[in-house]
Amino acid sequence: MDEDKSTIKERIFEVATRLFAQKGFDGLSIDELAKEAKINKSMIYYYFSNKEGLLITIIQNHLREFEEEFNKLDFSGVKDTKNILTNVIKLAVDYISQHMDLVTIIFHETFVKASKARIDIINFINPVWDKIEKTLKHAFPGLGNVAMVDRLLCISLVGDFVLIINRIDSSDEEGVAAVKGIFIKRVTRIMEYLLTDRDIV
Numbered sequence: 732m733d734e735d736k737s738t739i740k741e742r743i744f745e746v747a748t749r750l751f752a753q754k755g756f757d758g759l760s761i762d763e764l765a766k767e768a769k770i771n772k773s774m775i776y777y778y779f780s781n782k783e784g785l786l787i788t789i790i791q792n793h794l795r796e797f798e799e800e801f802n803k804l805d806f807s808g809v810k811d812t813k814n815i816l817t818n819v820i821k822l823a824v825d826y827i828s829q830h831m832d833l834v835t836i837i838f839h840e841t842f843v844k845a846s847k848a849r850i851d852i853i854n855f856i857n858p859v860w861d862k863i864e865k866t867l868k869h870a871f872p873g874l875g876n877v878a879m880v881d882r883l884l885c886i887s888l889v890g891d892f893v894l895i896i897n898r899i900d901s902s903d904e905e906g907v908a909a910v911k912g913i914f915i916k917r918v919t920r921i922m923e924y925l926l927t928d929r930d931i932v
Contacts, residue, residue, distance in 0.1 A: 740778050742768050744792070747785050752832035755839050756786060786836075790855050793833045797826050798859050812871045812927060816919045819863055823889045824911055827896075834893045856886060867926065874926060881925045888918050 746768040750759045761782060765772035779785040804818055827834050841853060860882060868874045877885075892914055899907055 736778075739770060739774060743770065743775055743778065743785070744789060748789055748832045748836070751786060751789070752835040752839070756782070786840075787855075789833070790837065793830060794855055794859055797823070798862065800826065801859070801862065806866055806870065810870050812867060812874075813919060813923055815867055815870055816922055816926075817915060819866075820889060820915050820918050820922070824892050824915060827890070827892050828911075831893055831896075834890050838887075838890050838893070853883070853886075857882075860886070871927065877926060884925060885922050888921060 743764070747759075747764055750764060750767060759782070761772050761775055765775060768775075775785065779788055800822055801819070804822065806815055806818075809815060837856075864874075864877055892911075895910060895914060896907065899910055901907065
């Protein structure tokens with residue numbers, strides 16, 4: 732029985748995410764991806780146009796999923812910036828824990844090197860950040876506009892959880908939970924300072 736379209740696309744999506752994380756955009760070829768996914772490479776071009784289209788789809792789908800989870804958070808009546816940041820960072824850390832390959836891709840293509848991909852991943856992250864910033868401004872009217880450097884620092888700080896968690900034995904659930912709790916507290920404190928101290932130039 733032939734596979735349906737959704738099954739084929741899902742397999743391409745899963746294999747591509749893993750290989751992009753391992754090899755980077757420049758290091759992965761369509762031929763290698765097709766071989767690993769056990770499909771004809773014409774199917775990749777059919778569903779995603781090209782390698783860039785595939786990378787964009789992976790990032791957009793995950794950010795859309797994260798945004799949906801963010802929308803479930805209830806900040807009604809909350810006027811405490813620290814409380815909001817803690818909840819947002821916890822959500823991000825929990826999501827990162829379940830999608831380590833995605834964060835590896837984003838950091839590899841955005842912060843580590845200049846990729847041949849003609850896309851700016853930060854442009855995809857910005858709409859999600861804008862929604863978070865809007866929530867913060869509602870609780871902290873004096874926040875003002877967040878500078879690009881502070882925005883990138885905040886994104887980088889949260890993503891650094893990958894570097895930390897990779898050094899811990901994943902089977903040690905108590906240890907992972909303890910590190911996660913410490914990380915959330917530390918990053919919340921740093922981000923609160925970056926976002927609310929208007930003396931920073």
